Amino acid sequence: MNFEAKPHETTRHIVLVGAGHAHVEALRRFRLRPEPSVRITLVTRDPETPYSGMVPGYVAGHYARSDTNIRADRLVDFAGCTALFADAVGLDAGGRRVLLENGRSVSGDLISVDVGAVTDTSDAPRNNGLLVSVKPMDEFEKFWPMVEQRMKSESGIQIAVVGAGAAGVELALAIRYRLDQMNAGTDKRAGVVLVERDARILKGFPDTVLNRLTRILSRKGIEIQTNFRAFDDERAPGRFGILIWAAGVSPASWLASSGLAFDADGFIAVNRHLQSISHPAVFAAGDAAGMVETPRSKSGVMAVRQGPVLAENLLRSVRGLPLKSFSPQKEWLSLISTGERYAVASRGRWSAEGRWVWYWKNWLDRRFMDRFSV
Ligand SMILES: Cc1cc2nc3c(=O)[nH]c(=O)nc-3n(C[C@H](O)[C@H](O)[C@H](O)COP(=O)(O)OP(=O)(O)OC[C@H]3O[C@@H](n4cnc5c(N)ncnc54)[C@H](O)[C@@H]3O)c2cc1C
Structure with a gap:
């Protein structure tokens, strides 16, 4: 038809x-x-x-x-x-x-x-664990309960989040929090590793934001591996049970x-x-x-x-009328949640963090969703 x-x-x-x-x-x-x-x-x-x-x-x-x-x-x-x-x-x-x-x-x-x-997974190793692309996001969301199931059933599971942009960092922290909640802290061996090909995580963010989030990641026990190349080696033994691929879009x-x-x-x-x-x-x-x-x-x-x-x-x-121009801003407010109800805010060189930032983000997000409730 x-x-x-x-x-x-x-x-x-x-x-x-x-x-x-x-x-x-x-x-x-x-x-x-x-x-x-x-x-x-x-x-x-x-x-x-x-x-x-x-x-x-x-x-x-x-x-x-x-x-x-x-x-x-x-x-x-x-x-x-x-x-x-x-x-x-x-x-x-x-x-x-x-x-x-x-x-x-x-x-x-x-x-x-x-x-x-879509996430570009052409670089993803095929000899590791369950590969999960973050985009398309609708598919990621649908797939997530299966990932959670695996997190629950495999004790000592190692999870790599690949790509340490804002989304990768936020997801690594969210997963760490979820692991702790699910196992009520009993599975101490379960780990989250944030891997990045570049020399620095959070490309494009100022040092103040980098410092805040590096401190939070380390406090949560999330290992950060920059200049990461191990996936290039096909002989590398499968170290991770789950790979969350948040690097590169196509x-x-x-x-x-x-x-x-x-x-x-x-x-x-x-x-x-x-x-x-x-x-x-x-x-x-x-x-x-x-x-x-x-x-x-x-x-x-x-x-x-x-x-x-x-x-x-x-x-x-x-x-047939003249069209309007879209003028994108050069900088905008970024709010990165850190797993528990805590978040880091930044805009240009300004930054702040705290529980209040999470509640502010939550309020903004819910207000945004309300615009679409009919
Ligand atoms: C974990 C994570 C957190 C993020 N957090 C933020 C944030 O806090 N702030 C921010 O600004 N950005 C954030 N981003 C980036 C943001 O997700 C994307 O830039 C944004 O979703 C792009 O929106 P879009 O309009 O291009 O399409 P999308 O939101 O990706 O929506 C695409 C739509 O098209 C539909 N679709 C796709 N393919 C087809 C097809 N072939 N046929 C029919 N329908 C199709 C899908 O079902 C979907 O409804 C985040 C990204 C990730 C991965």
Whole structure:
């Protein structure tokens, strides 16, 4: 079955692919400002989509999975849009058609892509334990109960978190906390190791943040191994029961044959209007997009901020109006939780830590989730 935009229709059809952070924000905008002449279809894998800021809290056991998930299905209903819960497996950018699993397809006047990214595990050793990618995050969340089961059943388990960016550090601390909670401190041999290829963890963060988190990691007994190369040696004996892979992101492979222009890392190259530089009828946001004029590191914060501009530009584009520019900030607030109800905050060179930071983060995260409750 194909879902075609009928040629005689005067309404315009916008197809949103993926319920990423920018698209859920865009759907919220469409809900607040309904457009009668525009039909919107969301194509996404699942009726729910995780909010990244709360995922480490889910791993630590502070939140249930339902606390951390945005109900895209309800948002779509409320915005008067249509949802197709299916995996996109291809995109024909020139034909403005999204190919779905089982040979179906959906086409529109405009296509917007916000499908996130995937963890690049091409460097992962095959002779070690259970390999778990942190992205796609929806799959990581679904898989997590199985990981917990293994943590519970294998005494003295060694867990490596690979990639010591903010997400890797936060996950290592959350896992350490969860291990302690699950075993009530009885399995003293269970260990967490944070491994990093570079000479320094938390690349891009100032020394004050590095010092705070290094101290916390060491206090929790998390071993830090920088300049880590042991995985390169295929003969290295399997030391870890679980490998949480948080290093490196790649674009979804099915976008490669779309005909779109990509940035140097293979993400959809977009201009300051979040519009493909090769195909004006295609927009992209979140991790899937590479902002060629104003490159920034990939983050949920950036995707959320893109949402309102993306929504506005999709509507302006169908009406033939000039598009708005997205001006990304150079620095923003970062809140890294440390397992127990404690967190480190930073923005530029300023930083702070404490239980109050965790409660502040929790308040901000819950307030963010409330925006999507319908
Ligand atoms: C552990 C962890 C913690 C993080 N914490 C933070 C944080 O505190 N703050 C921050 O700013 N960033 C954080 N990040 C980064 C953040 O997760 C990402 O940058 C953010 O999720 C990107 O959002 P997105 O809109 O690109 O897409 P995503 O949030 O990844 O969503 C993609 C959506 O598309 C759907 N989808 C994917 N593929 C398909 C397909 N083929 N067909 C149909 N649907 C599809 C998925 O089901 C999902 O709904 C964290 C990352 C990790 C791993």
